[in-house]
Amino acid sequence: MLLQPVGGRGQQALLAAPVLVHGLPVTAAYLAAGGSPVHTRTTAGFFAGSSLEDFNPDAVPSAAPAGLVARVPFEFPADQRLAVAVGGDGVVFRADGCFGCFVRTVRALSQKPPPVALEALGALAWQRIVLGLADTLGALRLQGLPLSVLRCEDHG
Ligand SMILES: [Zn+2]
Numbered sequence: 001m002l003l004q005p006v007g008g009r010g011q012q013a014l015l016a017a018p019v020l021v022h023g024l025p026v027t028a029a030y031l032a033a034g035g036s037p038v039h040t041r042t043t044a045g046f047f048a049g050s051s052l053e054d055f056n057p058d059a060v061p062s063a064a065p066a067g068l069v070a071r072v073p074f075e076f077p078a079d080q081r082l083a084v085a086v087g088g089d090g091v092v093f094r095a096d097g098c099f100g101c102f103v104r105t106v107r108a109l110s111q112k113p114p115p116v117a118l119e120a121l122g123a124l125a126w127q128r129i130v131l132g133l134a135d136t137l138g139a140l141r142l143q144g145l146p147l148s149v150l151r152c153e154d155h156g
Helices: 004-015 025-033 099-107 116-130
Strands: 019-022 067-071 082-086 091-095 137-140
Touching (some): 025 116, 082 099, 116 137
Parallel strands (some): 019 067, 067 082
C-alpha cells in the first residue's frame, strides 16, 4: 500500500516479519494493511471500533515479533536489532546499526503526540527495514531540517 514496487517476494518478506507496535494505532493499521503481521493490543483512538483483522486477515501474527515500532518515550531493548522510534517530530530507525547511536538519537525526539503522517512514516520505515531498503541507522522527518543521527561515545 505504501510501497508500490513491493511485489510478491516483498510481500512474503513482510509477512515473515511480525512486528510489535506500541502506542501507535495508525502505524499498526498501516502495517496491517501493508501485509505485516502486527502484535498490538488495540487500535484505539483513530481506529476505535475496528480490529487489525479488518485491515488485513494476514495481520494476525503466528510468530514472535522480529522487531518493534514504538512511540517515545520507550525503553528499547538492546537485543532488538530491528526497531523504529516515532516521536512528535521525527522517526528514528535501526536495522542492525549501533544501539548506542540509536538510543542517543531517539532521546532527542520530541515526546509530543506524533501527527498521523508521522505514524505512517514509522510504518514505512519498518517496511523499508524488512525489505532491506534501509540504512543500518537513520532518522526521518516530514518537513523542515533533516534529522541527523547523533553518534554515541564509541562513534564520536
Ligand atoms: Zn554508536
